[in-house]
Structures are given as C-alpha cells and as structure tokens.
Amino acid sequence: MRTRFDEQLNTLHQELIRMGALCEEVISLAASALIQKDDALAAKIAPLDHEIDEKERQIESVCLRLLLQQQPVAGDLRQISAALKMITDLERIGDQAEDIAEILPFLNGRTLPEHIQIREMAKETSQMVTDSVDAYVKQDTAIAEAVIAADDIVDDYFIAIKNSLISLIAQNPNEGEYALDLLMAAKYFERIGDHATNIAEWVQFSVTGEKNTPQEVN
C-alpha cells in the first residue's frame, strides 16, 4: 500500500519537474526572443504554453486522486498541497510568457534605448524561474531563499524601467505606444518573478512545514 503511494508521490514529483522545465523553457525563450530580437523564438512559446496547461490539469487530477484515495498526512500532505499550489503559479508563468510573446513582435521592430534595462530584467527573471524549479527538484530551502531575495532585484528593475519610460514619454510623446508596450512586458516579467517567489515559498513549506511572508499574487 505504502509502496504504491510512494510510487505515486514520485510520479507527481517527476511530473512537476517536467512542468517546471517547460516553464523554464518558455521564460528563457521569451527572454532570448527579447534579447536577440528573434520573433521565431517567440513563436515557439504558444505551443509550449498549451503543453503547460495540459500538464497543470494532469497534475491537478493526480493530486486530487492522491488526496482522496490515500488521505495523506504530515509531510506527504504538505508535498501534495504544495504541488497543487505550485502548478497554479507555474501555469501563470506560462501564460505571462505567452503574453510577452504576443507583445514582442511590436517591440522587436524598434531600437531599444540603451538605458532601459528590460534585457537585464528578463535575464534575471528567467534565472529566478530556473532557480525556483531547481529548489523544488533538490528540495533545497537555501536556493528557495535566494529566489525570494532575487525578487527585490526584479522589482527594482521594474521601478527603474517605469521611471525611464516616464521620462521617455515626456521627451518624446510620439513614443507613447512603444513605451506602454515595454511597460507591459516589464510588468509581465515582474509578475513572473512574483510567481517564482511563490514557488520558492511553497518549496519551503513543503520541506519545513512553515510558510512565512505570504505574498499575494492576483
């Protein structure tokens, strides 16, 4: 009985890793598409996002079945409930990466002013997602803490970009639409950073049973 349960938990773990890997892929595609100005990369995001949605439904049903059939307690319960919460965040990351992909064709046609650090922000966010999935795979709270700390950097990037855009519009009102698109992209990256932070917190919860500094998303 317990062997079967363990097997199911392992499967859940691996499916989550696969879903995490998919999210890493889409966010790194989004970042590369932005940095290399390559619309072909952005076009690859949408099919992957569908795969992520599919994985979310699949993992969700596995979690619910486990909850019903095995009535887990203690660590097992934490692992499953954390998984249930994490897939929501992962799915949102996928969606927002797709949103970025939709804006990219408008952005890539333009020359990005040097001082707007959206590329750096994209890189940092992508790294955060990779690290949060890493924290889950290794069940490592130290990595999770680093991800939570990195969220501040991404937030700072967002504020900096916002300020640069405000001055850009002030200097050149014709650039308004472009600036807004950029702002949206930056906002999506900032959101993705928040979701990565959430994932890191759920990893902490799953390992230690404690979840401090709850951060509201949505």
Add this chain to the structure above:
Amino acid sequence: MTKRIFRSICFVAIAVFLASVALFLCVLYNYFGNVQRNQLKTQTELAAQGAENTGADYFEGLDTKGYRITWIDTDGAVLFDSDAAAAEMENHLEREEIKEAVEEGYGESSRYSATLMERTLYSAMRLEDGTVVRLSIAQNTMLTLLLGMAQPILIIVAIAIALSFLLAYRLSRHITEPLNRLNLDDPLNNEGYDELSPLLRRIDAQQRKIRLQAEELQTKQEEFEAVTENMTEGIVVLNPKGIILSINSAAARLFDTTKACIGQHMLSVNRCMEISDLLSAMEKGVRAEKSITLQGRTYQMDISPVSEDGSVTGAVLLVLDVTEKAQAEQMRQEFTANVSHELKTPLQIIAGSAELLSNGIVKEEDRKSFYDRILTESQRMIRLVEDIIRLSHLDEGANEMKRENVDLFALANETVKSLQTEAENAQITMRLEGTPAILYGIPQLLRSLIFNLCDNAIKYNRAGGTVAVQVKTEKDRAILSVADTGIGISPEHQNRIFERFYRVDKSRSKELGGTGLGLSIVKHAARLHEAEIALNSAENEGTTITVTFPMAN
C-alpha cells in the same frame, strides 16, 4: 516438533499398555474360567453323590457356599432351589445343560444375564433315579473386570502421558539444540550429532558455490565499471521509471553531478526538454536521439530501451561529444558557401564583360581593357580552383604523397628567385639568409608553404619595404621565418587568418588577386610535417611568421 514426538511416544506407550492389558485379560480370564468350571464340575459331582445317598434331605439345610443348587425332576419341574421358591419356577427341561445331562449324564452351559454384566456357569448331573442336580455360579464378565480395573488403568495412562511428554520435550530439545547452535558461516566446524553432517556438507557446498558466483559477479561488475569509467562517452543506465541505476564519471561530469545521484530520477539531474523527450520515448520502448548543448559543447544523446517480453525493463542513455563533428559540419557548410561565392564573383565579371563585348556596345578603344579584365578574372579563377584542389588533396590523400629528404634552404632560395619579379614590381627588397636544413618531407607542400608565406609578405607590404626569409637549424629543429615590414595584422584577426577564405581586408586582398586560401594551405602543410606556426605581428609595423619543423628522421 515436540508435539509430534510427544504424540508418537504417547501413542506407542498407550498402545503397548492396552495391548498387554488385553492379552493378560484374555489369557487369565480363560484360565480362571476353566478352573472355575472344573471346580463347578467337582462340586456338582459331590452334590449329585450327596443327593443320591441322602435324597431330598440332603438339600435341607445345605450350605450352598455361593453356589446355587437346583434339583429338577425328570419331567422338568423344579424340586428344590437354593435361591428361589421351587414351586414358582418354570419347567427346566428345555435348558441346554439339563437336556445334555438327561441324555449323557452330565451337561454344561453358560449364559449371559440380560445386562451382560454377569455370566452364569451351569453344570448339571443326572442321578440314578433320573432327576437332575444342577449347580450354577456367577462369573464376572471381562467387561466387569475391566470396569473394575478402570481406575488403575487410567492412572497408568496418565502416568504414560506425563512421562511421554517429558521424554518428548527432552528428546526434541536434544534434537533441536545442536541445530540452533550450528554456526552456518563455517558449517564443517560444528559439533552436532552424526546425522547432521550430510546437511552441513550440503550447506558448505552451497555456500562455496554462492561465494564463487558472488566473486564472479563482482569481477564482472568491476570489469564493466572499469570499462565504462574510462570511456570518454557518458553512459547512464536507467530503470523503466527513469531512476538512475548507474552512471559513469564522464556522464556525471557532463551533467554536473556526482555518483550520489544514483537512485534519483534522471529529471532531477537534468530536466531539459531533450531529456524529458528521451524519457518519454523510452517509456514507449523506442530508440531516440537528441542533441543537446551542455557547458558550451554539443552532445548527442542516444537512448536505447532494453525490452524483455514486450515490456521495457530499463534503458541505456549514451552521451557522445559531437562538438568537433558539429564544428566540422559547420565548417564544411561554410566552405561550400564560400567557394560558391568566391567562384561566382569572377565568373560574373567575365560573363558581364563578354556580354558587353558580344553585344558590340563597347567602343573599339575600350575593348582592350575588357579583354584584360576577362583574362585577369579567369586567371584568378584558375588560381582559386588550383588552391581548392590543393586543399582538398591535403584534406584527403596527403598521406600518399611521397616524402623525401629536402633542403629547406634550397627550396626557400628557389622561391625567392621565382618571386623576384613580383617583388621588384612592388618595389620590395627580398633577402634570404641561413644555412641548409635537411628535412624529411613532401617537397611540393614545403614549396607551396614557403611560396604562400613569401607571396603574402610581398602582397601585404608597402612600397620600399623588405621581406626577410631566414632558414636555420637549432638542435633537432629546422626553423623557417618570413618577416615583412608591411601593414601587419591586428590582434582580433590574428586567430582567424588561418581559416579558409578569411581575409583581413577583403577589398585589398581581391585587388591583389588573393584567394583567401594561402594561409590555410600553409597551416595544412605545416600540420602534415608536425610543424608549429608562430605568428608575431604588430599593426603597421610588420608580420613575422615562424614555422618550426622537427628534424628527427
């Protein structure tokens, strides 16, 4: 064990006991029966005698001493009975013993009472007057005897049970204790009873067999590990669920992990899409191939599921470093693209000029320049094709070229002389100094090596400059150096000038009729002679290329 021994002992004891009881009972009962019957006969005879002598009076006041005496008339009526009133008794003539006595003078019989608990012995004797005297005595049946003996029998049975239990307990302990004390690690060195030795010998034989097999297995495992450990290719063995069963150090290095990952899922080690896809392929039992970039190198991953009876029992993941292959592939593609481009340019000029000429648009006085153009461009193409042919020769069949002893200095001298006119045209002074240096090598390659170096030194020089060619020997090496005072090569280009079709300044090179393949040929020729090339150049000051040949053999 104790129970079974107890049961057997108990059964045997009680059976023997009961059998002997039965035997004794039968023998003794018969014996005593006979004694009693004889006694009865004697008593009957005595009583008959008494009755004969004294008549009816004999019975009066007769002490019967436990016997029952009956006197029966000839017609069967009872004349006297010691136990019951004679008048009330029925006719006895039909009784067996009476009938016998009437006929033969003496009769005997025995009858069970209604309850079977008692047997009565009868004995009758005929008197002179025809009357019959009968004596009877009660005899205990076997059952009564048995019932009487029930108590002692039960006690004895109880004792037998108790004793057999005790015995059984001690016996089984005696049997099992040495068994429990057996030292199975060393079966032959045990103090048991003799009956154990066949078992111990078998255990010993089996243990030896197991040990041998384990050693064999371990040797095989070690061999396998030694082989896989020293492979440059990465090998990961997975179970059907994707858990790592073994990983060699090459694979561990590639995936940036350690041997500690054995037992973990492959995705925990590396979760990239390619591996995920390979694992899905494995689950379906199909072979799959993917290439992946890890730590800046290209790897080809190949998963082969191991199937048994239609179900996947595991898989082997092979990781090959194909960086060089990928680079070579890319170089080939670039080379083809470059060649086509390089050939197309002069062809287009030739075709364009020819077209203008054939259409007759060109004025008479301009025709000369068009012919010249066609000539130069076709010569350029010939040079290009020659260089390409030379390069492809170098790529393939260089080993078949004949090697012989060559004097590097003599070759350099020839080359310098042949280039003298070109040098003078470019207003460049050429100098050659050095000593003869005999090499065992391929003359035509060495000639084109020196030619290309000198040719470049002249082409990329400035008017009034010099080209210094030096040949010297140093220990077991021959050193050729070509120094110019030309335009030099800037550091960012220095790494790439030996690549095919790479040119520092494209327009200048074309103008001078360069093919972009010269230094590539030099590199190849040097490699075939195991020579090293050193480049020392400063922009606007000049370039010195030094080729160091080993002279051994």
